[in-house]
Amino acid sequence: MSDASGKWGDLAPRLISGAGMAVGGLTLVWLGGVWFAALATVAAALMVWELAAMTDRARPVEAVALGALAAIALAVVLMRHESPYLLPLLFLPSLVGILRPRRPMRLEYGLYSLMIMVASYGLVAFRDGYGMLWLMWLVLVVVVTDIAGYFAGRILGGPKFWPRVSPKKTWSGTAAGWIAAAAVGLIFLGISTAGIDLLWISALLAFFSQLGDIAESAIKRRAGVKDSSNLIPGHGGLMDRFDGLLGAAIFMLLVAQVVDVPVVRF
Incomplete structure (x- = not known):
């Protein structure tokens, strides 16, 4: 009984979160425009915060600041999506975090935070374009x-x-x-x-x-x-x-x- 419980112990939360992600995500995909852009911006900010916090647990305030920077940078790019000159702003959270002296897991933070920013922007751009x-x-x-x-x-x-x-x-x-x-x-x-x-x-x-x-x-x-x-x-x-x-x-x-x-x- 204990083996079965351990084997399937995370089934309920995975199903609930998966269903919630599907319903919420598809609803905002359907709405598009500012709704989907807002979802992408908030999600990117929270994920950059999580990433910064777990790769440098000694600086929780800095993690919040990097999440806020991610939100601002992505919001500016999405609001002015017709201007490709603003795309380098997507690199800001990565660069600021990497340049922080004595940051542990520098490479992991830099690459994955850039992945978060590019993917979040890309999902909105892909929805608008295709x-x-x-x-x-x-x-x-x-x-x-x-x-x-x-x-x-x-x-x-x-x-x-x-x-x-x-x-x-x-x-x-x-x-x-x-x-x-x-x-x-x-x-x-x-x-x-x-x-x-x-x-x-x-x-x-x-x-x-x-x-x-x-x-x-x-x-x-x-x-x-x-x-x-x-x-x-x-x-x-x-x-x-x-x-x-x-x-x-x-x-x-x-x-x-x-x-x-x-x-x-x-």
Whole structure:
């Protein structure tokens, strides 16, 4: 009984937080405009704060200041999105944190905070440039990848994917995430004008979502913490819930730079 309880002990919070992320996120994706931009700004600020706090626990006030800087920088860029000259502002939280004397985990903070800023900006820009349907697909792929990986990993078990970094992640759960993501792509093929390439792109998107999760796990392991924060009681922090979305968003931004992303519709 105790083994079963330990094995599935985090099921309820994962389902609740996953459902909450999906419903809340998709609602604001649907609304778009200032609503989605506000969500991205607040989320980026909180995640930069969490990152700064767990990589340098001796300076909590500085972590709050870096989170506030992230909010201001991202808000300015989003309000003046037509001006590419403001994009370097996205580097500010990373640069300020890196240049702080004697900051521990300097590289990890710099790279991941930049990832947070670029992904948050990119999600809003992607929604404005390519439409709501693409963002709905992206969010659903990330959520389904996480859920399928969780159940397959617990039920099937097997060899670990990267035990030194993420000891709970298995190859069975990783592969299940790819299959589930391809299934989401198949559903969107049936309800939209997207092409057949959406199947393998969905699976690849799932892989980058998993890399985002692994990257955050590596940072937490190095920092010696279990969760990025206690922001969501019993569930951990915002980074713990959006790490996969960050990895997926970075991947789609790269894809959009090298291929023609078509506008799709229902």
